[in-house]
Amino acid sequence: MLLGAGKTRQQALGPVFLDIPIIVENLSRSSATLRIGLLSASDHPSDWSSVSSFHLLARYDLPSLYAQLGPLIANARANSDFVIFSIHWGPNYQWIPDKKIQELGRWMINEGVDVIHGHSSHHIQGIEIVERKNQTRGLILYGCGDFVDDYAIDQQYRNDLGALYQLHLTISPLNLEENQKSKSIRLQSLSIFPTRCSNFQVNRLNLEDNDWTWIKEKLVQLSNIDGKTWTIGQNSELLLDIYK
Numbered sequence: 621m622l623l624g625a626g627k628t629r630q631q632a633l634g635p636v637f638l639d640i641p642i643i644v645e646n647l648s649r650s651s652a653t654l655r656i657g658l659l660s661a662s663d664h665p666s667d668w669s670s671v672s673s674f675h676l677l678a679r680y681d682l683p684s685l686y687a688q689l690g691p692l693i694a695n696a697r698a699n700s701d702f703v704i705f706s707i708h709w710g711p712n713y714q715w716i717p718d719k720k721i722q723e724l725g726r727w728m729i730n731e732g733v734d735v736i737h738g739h740s741s742h743h744i745q746g747i748e749i750v751e752r753k754n755q756t757r758g759l760i761l762y763g764c765g766d767f768v769d770d771y772a773i774d775q776q777y778r779n780d781l782g783a784l785y786q787l788h789l790t791i792s793p794l795n796l797e798e799n800q801k802s803k804s805i806r807l808q809s810l811s812i813f814p815t816r817c818s819n820f821q822v823n824r825l826n827l828e829d830n831d832w833t834w835i836k837e838k839l840v841q842l843s844n845i846d847g848k849t850w851t852i853g854q855n856s857e858l859l860l861d862i863y864k
Contacts, residue, residue, distance in 0.1 A: 624660040624661040624662050624674060624675030624676070624707075624708075625673060625674050625675070626673050627673060628673055629672045629673055631673065632672075632673050632674055632675040633675050633692055634657075634658060634659045634660060634675070634692060634696070635657040635658055635659050635692065635695060635696035635699070635700070635703075636657075636658045637655055637656065637657055637658070637699065637700055638655070638656040638658060639653045639654070639655050639656075640653065640654045640655075640656060641653055641654075642654050642791065652803075654701050654702065654791065654803070654805075655699070655700040655701050655702070656700060656701070656702050656703075656704060657695075657696030657697070657699060657700030657702070657703045657704070658696075658703075658704055658706070659692055659693065659696055659703070659704070659705045659706070659733070660675065660705065660706040660707065661675040661676070661677050661689075661705075661707050661708070662674070662675065662676060662677065662707070662708035662709070662740075663676070663677040663678075663680070663707075663708065663709045663710070663740075664708070664740075666678065677707075677709070680718070680720040680721070680724070682720060682723060682724060682727075685724060686727060689728065689731075690731060693705075693728060693731045693732050693733055694731070694732065696732070696733075697731075697732035697733075701803050701805050702734050702735075702789070702805045703732055703733045703734050703735075704733070704734065704735045704736075704737060705728055705733045705735070705736050705737070706736075706737040706739070707736060707737070707738055707739075708739055708740045709721055709724075709738060709740055710738075710740050710741055710762075710763070711740075711741070712740065712741055712742050713741065713742060713743065713774065713776075713777050714741060715745065715777075715842060716745075716746075716842070717738075717745060717746075717762045717763070721762070722748075722762075725738070725748070725750075725760045725762070726748075726750050726760070729750040729752065729758030729759075729760065730750070730752055730753070730758075733758060734758050734759070734805070734807065735758065735759045735760075735761070735787065735807070736758075736759070736760045736761060736762075737761055737764065738760065738761050738762045738763050738764065739763060739764050739765075740763065741762075741763040741765075741777075742765070742766050742769065742771060742774075742777065742779040743763065743765050743766070743774075743777040743778060743779050743781070744763055744764065744765040744781070744782065744783065744835065744838055744839065744842075745762040745763030745765075745842055746762050746763075746839065746841075746842030746843040746844060747759070747760065747761055747762070747810070747839065747842075747843040747844075747845060747860070748760040748762065748843065748844040748845070749844070749845050749846055749848070749862060751846075756806065757806075757807055757862055757863070758807070759787075759807055759810065759862065761785065764782070764783065764785060765779070765781065765782035765783060766779050766780075766782055766817065767782050767815070767817070767822060768817055768820060768822060769782075769817050770820070778831075778834065780816055780817050780818065781814065781815070781816055781817075781831055781834065781835055782814075782815045782816075782817065782822075783812045783813055783814050783815055783835065784812070784813040784815060784824070785810065785811070785812055785813075786810070786811040786812075786813070786857075787807065787809075787810055787811075788807075788808045788809045788810070788811065789805055789806065789807060789808055790805070790806040790808045791803060791804070791805055791806075792804045792806075806863065807862045807863070808861075808862060808863060809859060809860060809861045809862055809863075810859070810860045810862065811853055811855075811857045811858070811859055811860075812835075812839070812857055812858040812859075812860070813855070813856075813857045813858075814829075814831065814832045814835040814836070814857075814858070816829075816831055824856075825856075826856055827852070827856050832856075835858075836850065836858055839858065845860065848860065848861065848862075
């Protein structure tokens, strides 16, 4: 249900819960479960407004969207440890998301979404770190780009270039024998592995590739990361330390 579709209206709206086993390396080697709450939606195509099993954000009337999405986010937040919202939003080939998209994204983070997985533009867009009132932070990936793309290559937006995104979390308390609901999840860092798609085959890029540099420079230019800097990881990835 990455695009807010399902066999039923309830499935389309979500949330869907994913339970991930965690092994805690302490004296008793205890085990626990991390529950991920998954939500998704799309703001187009508008023709699908008549399809009940499709979660459509019909228009960017923000108060209406807040009323529409608020209960869904609250449900996911109350019943999971970590919330991801995957959303197909905005027009194709536009570097900067519309202001209403930015406002909606920040509102969703403050309502309890931890990561927004944004897509639609067919090319990478910026990343934003949002600090909540309780000092925790959420992450907006406005446009993750295409992974496998059969479109003609646009030489300005380079829709053949994308990335793999790896999120690193810190989970506390370490003692989880009772699998208590009081687990605290913190976004620690984000690793980005630049890729290029050619003839329907995706390959990671190395540091010497000019397209690796192109992706890095675009992310630096477009992202709002509150004065933080990008570093290069051990596996030739771009590394963003969210709490450093």
